[in-house]
Every structure is written in structure tokens, then in C-alpha cells.
Amino acid sequence: MMYRCLVALALVACSSPAPRAPARPADPRVVETTEGTITGSIDANGVRSWLGVPFAAPPVGELRWREAQPPAKHVPLATTSYRLPCSQIPVPSGSDSISSGGKKVPSAEDCLYLNVWAPPHDASTRLPVMVWIHGGQYLRGATSQYDGEQLARLGNVIVVTLAYRLGPLGFLAHPALTAESPLHTSGNQALFDHLQALKWLRANLPAFGGDPERITLFGESAGSASTCAMMASPLSRGLFQQAILQSTACPEDEDTSAISAREELGRRIAEALGCKKDDIRAELACMRTKTDDEVMNAIRLGKVLGEDGGGVNYRFVTDGVVLPMSPQKALETGAVMRIPVILGTTDDEMGRYIVGLKLDNVDDFHSVLKKEWPEHADALAAAYPVNEAAQVKPQMAALFSDWANTCPIRHDARMFVKLGAPTYLYRFKRAPDVFGDRSKGAFHGSELAFLFPSVFAKHQLVVSDEDRVVVETMSRYWGRFAATGDPNGDGAPVWPRYDVATDPYIALDATTAAGAKLHTAECDLWDRIDP
The missing domain is CATH 3.40.50.1820 (Alpha/Beta hydrolase fold, catalytic domain)
Structure with a gap:
């Protein structure tokens, strides 16, 4: 119940079998992905890591607010450092945020990267995989805050942390976006990021020593809500086999919005950006010319009111595509994945x-x-x-x-x-x-x-x-x-x-x-x- 957590704080797809990945090269730091060669690093404990691996095309320009697209082929990459987190609304002044220490975190719109840690293990075996979705009220958070080395080593698992679009870049619906979408939807960009990451992992995990048939999706707070949303989405079938929900229950009806209501909010965001036009396509084109900071600041400065008049709550859209209904309703009606869960x-x-x-x-x-x-x-x-x-x-x-x-x-x-x-x-x-x-x-x-x-x-x-x-x-x-x-x-x-x-x-x-x-x-x- 994300709504309950927010109120409390205010008071204070069926998928095909995994394709066979290329054999791993002799150098254990080097991995051949479906897009090209990447080279990671090895620490003193023998844990290998690959940081800043692209799993989707950069969601910029004409791809802003569209469903995540597969990444392009690339030249050999050194994947030894984190990429900047997704554009986000700064932590409020005076915050004691455990993740940022109350300071503004540098961020970027080109942010759809993931990180992988693999413990020492026999190259002939495939290890189970744990894919982490961070929390942060869908407003903030960074994969660099979650070093997976310890969990990989002690749990004997491949650990993956993934980034996803946040705030108005990850949850914006607009009638022009819905019209241009092949799936005729908008507003669930963050969930499409999760889906694309899982699809990419399914194709590439064997190259890292991971088993694409043993993936556990897990998250805390907003990441837990996202995990349940993935369990409720018909597009995620077969992409993971277990789930862990930490501290936050499945989002209920009041935690989601109908696409029509969110499209209306999207038009108010356009107005706040100075892009209001009679032609919705021209309006969207104007919105795409704004910087990510301009988009975030239009929200942060209170220029747009949410449904309750008190500000924008970022929430999933029950669009009939990614989410036919709220995750809670899917759970109560049996329309979720029936998989082992902690x-x-x-x-x-x-x-x-x-x-x-x-x-x-x-x-x-x-x-x-x-x-x-x-x-x-x-x-x-x-x-x-x-x-x-x-x-x-x-x-x-x-x-x-x-x-x-x-x-x-x-x-x-x-x-x-x-x-x-x-x-x-x-x-x-x-x-x-x-x-x-x-x-x-x-x-x-x-x-x-x-x-x-x-x-x-x-x-x-x-x-x-x-x-x-x-x-x-x-x-x-x-x-x-x-x-x-x-x-x-x-x-x-x-x-x-x-x-x-x-x-x-x-x-x-x-x-x-x-x-x-x-x-x-x-x-x-x-x-x-x-x-």
C-alpha cells in the first residue's frame, strides 16, 4: 500500500526460451553480450563486477517517455564504474535521507544501465540470480547506493541492480504519447524499464554465469511495490521465477490511476512547462525540447497539482496493457504470478x-x-x-x-x-x-x-x-x-x-x-x- 506509506510520511509477457549466449572468454572480466564486448573488474575476494552496462537505448530526444527500447550494438566497453542515476527530484532541504545524506545527487536522463556482480564459481555451472529494484518513492534513488558484492559472495548468487526512470520522466501519461505507442499506452515508463532489463538479462545472464530460469526479483519500499506490479503484469510472465517484497505491500486501487486521469495530469504538466497547445502532438514535441531539469523543476516547485490538490503522487497507470488492474486487485483475484515469495x-x-x-x-x-x-x-x-x-x-x-x-x-x-x-x-x-x-x-x-x-x-x-x-x-x-x-x-x-x-x-x-x-x-x- 504505497498510498498508506505516503500518508504516514505526510503526517510526519510470455517470453521465449532464453537464447544461447556466447561462450565466456578466457579472461573472466570479459563478457560478450548480445550488443558487444564488456570488460569488468575483479576484487580481492574474487567477485567479478560489471558496472554501467546498457540494457536499453538512452531514453532521450524522441525516445523520451516512450517504452524502453533495446540497446544498440556498441564498441568494446570498460564497465568498471557506475553511471549517473536517472534524473530525479532533489532530496528536500534538511532531509536526513539514508541514501543521499540530504544532498542533491547528480543525475542524467541517459540512465538505463545495470550492474552485475558474480561470485567465484565453477564456470560450468549457472548460479541463481537476484535482480534488485531500488526504492525512493519513485522520485529518487541510484544503483550506486547498492553494492552487490557482499550479497553475491555470501548468498552465492549473481546480483543485478537496475536503474529506471523516475518522477515525471518515468510516470507521465499524455494523449499524444498514448497515440504514438505501439501498445496504445503511456504513463508506465518505469515499468517498461523493468521489463526491458529483465528481457535483456534473460538473453545475457548465461554469459555472466547466471541461470535465466532462476531469477528472483526483489525490492524495498517503492521497489517492493514495483516488484508486485511486475508479478501482476501479463507482460512479465516467464521473466522471473521468485519474488521478495521488502516493507511495502502490493499497490491497491488508490495507489494507481486510470490512464485518462493521468493523461489529464500530463497536459497540466505541459502547461507548467509552457507547452500548452491545441495540437497534442505539437504539445508533446515542445515538452521533449525541455531539459530534464526543467521537467523536474516544474513538478518540484509546485506548478502542477495532483488529483488531491496537494501535489503529484507518482503512481502506476492501470492501462489495460502493463497493468490491467491494480496489483492488489490482481493479487486478490488471482491474476498474479503464483511463484514463491518472501x-x-x-x-x-x-x-x-x-x-x-x-x-x-x-x-x-x-x-x-x-x-x-x-x-x-x-x-x-x-x-x-x-x-x-x-x-x-x-x-x-x-x-x-x-x-x-x-x-x-x-x-x-x-x-x-x-x-x-x-x-x-x-x-x-x-x-x-x-x-x-x-x-x-x-x-x-x-x-x-x-x-x-x-x-x-x-x-x-x-x-x-x-x-x-x-x-x-x-x-x-x-x-x-x-x-x-x-x-x-x-x-x-x-x-x-x-x-x-x-x-x-x-x-x-x-x-x-x-x-x-x-x-x-x-x-x-x-x-x-x-x-
Whole structure:
């Protein structure tokens, strides 16, 4: 439920068999892709990496806002450094963004590149593959924030991180775009980027030592929502075999828009850019002459109002092509891929966002309940009791964490089980030590530091021996799941398969153990409030 996460923060295709790739050259850094030769690097642990590999044609000029196209043939490339991330709206002033440190990130419109890490392994075998979609509210994020070396090495998997178009460059519908599209659609450019990356990988993974029949798509926050959208898209059938949804449930109806509504918004964006014209084709042509910064600034400066008048929320378009319906509706009606899935949340999803809110006393707590859920305020007050000021923010964080993350994820786990999909639920409980402080708990996104240590590179993350245990435990669970569709094995604590009767889950911490009935009473209440 991306909408729920955004509200909480405001209060604070059938595919053909994989083609045979060329044999790998003797130099393990060199790979022959379908477009040409690329040369990567090898680190001290023997992990090979290829950074900045083109998987699509640059989406610039006449290709701006079009569906991602295959890349052109190229001369031999040195793929040893990250490319700039996709054009994005700068992090707000004063932000403590865990990904950027609150600073503007250099970006570019020519950004459709991916990165690959391969651990040392027998060249005659093909390893399972994990393809990562980053979060960032569809507004920001960079693949360079997610160094896949550690996960590749500990999980014994090929790790891929992919870029995708963001904000108004990745989610803009317009009647002229719809008219020129071979599929008669617009507004889901980001999803077409995911699809093109998966198609490219399917054709090229054998050259990297990866198995195109064992691909796990995974992501966190907006990346989790995108992963579920791919599970719901008829165009993605056969492109991946497992999925991991971290912290965000499948987007529901209120998280998506009909194409007609988004086309209307696209015309308002054209007006904000000074391109309003009676001829929609001329209007689109004018929009394509603007720089990516001009497009982003038109949105960032509040020149365009969203459906609710409060700004633009970037969301998927239910266009009948990529998404016939919202991912949540697809899940509830059985129209999603029925594949093995891991999903879960952190222990304090909304804790770090509640800290700055003006909640000084018990009356403030009850005022929020009465404003947001007037018909259920008494029931919520009983479920999250507050008797003194010191309890206000912790209980408010618990309430919003359940509403936005924990309970929607439980709902989705139950839906996957109903469809017969092997399902595993987790709760991440380890608080990272950021700037020498663990007091914020296991907040939204904190598990990323244990999968991708580079996420907190600018925040002086202190890693203890207990943290390293969590790193190894989580990486190996993820790796085994990618290999077999089951995270169990190698003597690790048993992770029970999810069932509705007992709500079993694995608690990921310095001491990992199975549990049951995670927030059952609270989630039962939320199911009644918001069925």
C-alpha cells in the first residue's frame, strides 16, 4: 500500500526460451553480450563486477517517455564504474535521507544501465540470480547506493541492480504519447524499464554465469511495490521465477490511476512547462525540447497539482496493457504470478518519521486518532494504549507501522497462500548503529544496511560482531531462496512456511528464531477498519 506509506510520511509477457549466449572468454572480466564486448573488474575476494552496462537505448530526444527500447550494438566497453542515476527530484532541504545524506545527487536522463556482480564459481555451472529494484518513492534513488558484492559472495548468487526512470520522466501519461505507442499506452515508463532489463538479462545472464530460469526479483519500499506490479503484469510472465517484497505491500486501487486521469495530469504538466497547445502532438514535441531539469523543476516547485490538490503522487497507470488492474486487485483475484515469495517488514517502520512530529501529550495522540479514524478512534486507543506522555510517540509509531506496513504485508501473505504460492514472512528486528546511535530502532529501510552495506556509507555505520551475524544470516536466507524457492537449509534456524492459522514468521536479529502471531490482534483490527 504505497498510498498508506505516503500518508504516514505526510503526517510526519510470455517470453521465449532464453537464447544461447556466447561462450565466456578466457579472461573472466570479459563478457560478450548480445550488443558487444564488456570488460569488468575483479576484487580481492574474487567477485567479478560489471558496472554501467546498457540494457536499453538512452531514453532521450524522441525516445523520451516512450517504452524502453533495446540497446544498440556498441564498441568494446570498460564497465568498471557506475553511471549517473536517472534524473530525479532533489532530496528536500534538511532531509536526513539514508541514501543521499540530504544532498542533491547528480543525475542524467541517459540512465538505463545495470550492474552485475558474480561470485567465484565453477564456470560450468549457472548460479541463481537476484535482480534488485531500488526504492525512493519513485522520485529518487541510484544503483550506486547498492553494492552487490557482499550479497553475491555470501548468498552465492549473481546480483543485478537496475536503474529506471523516475518522477515525471518515468510516470507521465499524455494523449499524444498514448497515440504514438505501439501498445496504445503511456504513463508506465518505469515499468517498461523493468521489463526491458529483465528481457535483456534473460538473453545475457548465461554469459555472466547466471541461470535465466532462476531469477528472483526483489525490492524495498517503492521497489517492493514495483516488484508486485511486475508479478501482476501479463507482460512479465516467464521473466522471473521468485519474488521478495521488502516493507511495502502490493499497490491497491488508490495507489494507481486510470490512464485518462493521468493523461489529464500530463497536459497540466505541459502547461507548467509552457507547452500548452491545441495540437497534442505539437504539445508533446515542445515538452521533449525541455531539459530534464526543467521537467523536474516544474513538478518540484509546485506548478502542477495532483488529483488531491496537494501535489503529484507518482503512481502506476492501470492501462489495460502493463497493468490491467491494480496489483492488489490482481493479487486478490488471482491474476498474479503464483511463484514463491518472501515478504516482511522491519520492527519500527515509521519510528524515525514520528520523532519530529508535534505529539507532546496524551491528548495529541487521541486527537490524531479522532481526526484520521473518527469512527474507530476508541478501538484504536484500546489497541494502542497511551497513559503518559512518554508513550505517545512509541505508540503512534507502532500504530502507523501496523497501518502502513505490517498489516498490509500480512494481508498480502494471506492472499499469496490462498493462491497456493509458497510464502515466507519475516520481521527484521536488528537496529543499525548509525552515527553511533541505535535508538531509532529497525526503521523503514534499515535492513538494507545488512544486504547492501554501501547504503549507509555516508552515515558512519558501525558494524558489530552481532551485526555481522545478521548480515550472514539474511544474505544466506536470501541466497537459498533464490536458488530453490525455499530459504531453509545449511543448518540455519528453520523458517516456517506461512499459513493463515498461526501467522508464522522468522525474526531476523542477532539471534534469529521463528515466531508466530505477529501483531495478530492489531492486524485483525486494521482488517476490520480497512478491509
